[in-house]
Amino acid sequence: MATTREIKRRIRSVKNIAQVTKAMEAVSASKMRRAQAQAQATRPYANKAMDVLSFLARIRSSYAAEQPLLQQREVRSVALLLITADRGLAGGLNSHMISAAARWIKTWQDEGKQVELVTVGKKGRDWMRKYGPPIRAEFVGIGDRPASGYLAASHRRRATAQVGPIARVLIDDFVAERYDAVYVGYMKFINTVKQEPEVDQLLPIVPDETVPADMAIDYIFEPDAETVLGQILQSFLEIEILQALYEAIASEHSARMVAMRNATEAADELIGDLTLTYNKARQHAITMSLLDIAGAVAALEK
16 A cells, blocks of 8 residues: 555645646637637638539639639549647547548548648648658648638738648649649537537539529629639638638637546546545554554553
8 A cells, every 4th residue: 555645745746737737728718719709700601602612613614614723633643631730638639530531541542542631730740641641741830810811901911821821732733733632621610529520622613513504604704704713713712721720720629628627527536536545544554553552552561
């Protein structure tokens, strides 16, 4: 049995850990509320942007022929934009996303397709470096509040160092036919205790088959259809990537808050068990001391 001194040392250590996890829980709760509001506020806009992209993919073939992002090709190579966190201590968040991405990659590789990655976040990058396909580009340190220049002019400079380069790598490689399809994998925020891995197609933009092809025949484009559509398609694609980042950030902070709360509760429970063990050990020591005294007194009386 451990001595009372050793048990007290363990109790003190666990209390220190509980203080740290409780502080981290408070910080994550604050960031979580902001990240959730951010993801939920922009989700309708991103969904509508995807609807517009799907609609634009159904415009007249004379317009579509000039737009490389609308071209459907035989798929021989694919790219996955894998979004994970830079830090751990978020429960199974990163491992769930990496496992889903690994299964997705294996499915394509089993079909004889080449797969490359563009990673956002250290956790996915580090795992894929060891076990995954080649990494075309990697981005870390995106932060909790990435911005897009297409959402606010004041954020253009910040977007250039964040979402813009990610979209540019994917667009340039798709246009150069390095990839025939581009997907994005991220943890979709459902609620505070539930996040699910999601893999969506980014390129080529899939047309909405429910829209008649001639619906846009009377639209007038200024200065011309090629210029306007090229700018719109690239802008909305960046918005879709930005929304995936928002979802991943909200999921990360939610998972970390829950993980730290569970850790704090586990530490409190362990402190209770150790305190009970300490009291038993202390009572045992007192009992043994009393027995020694009683034995000594009895010996003296003889």
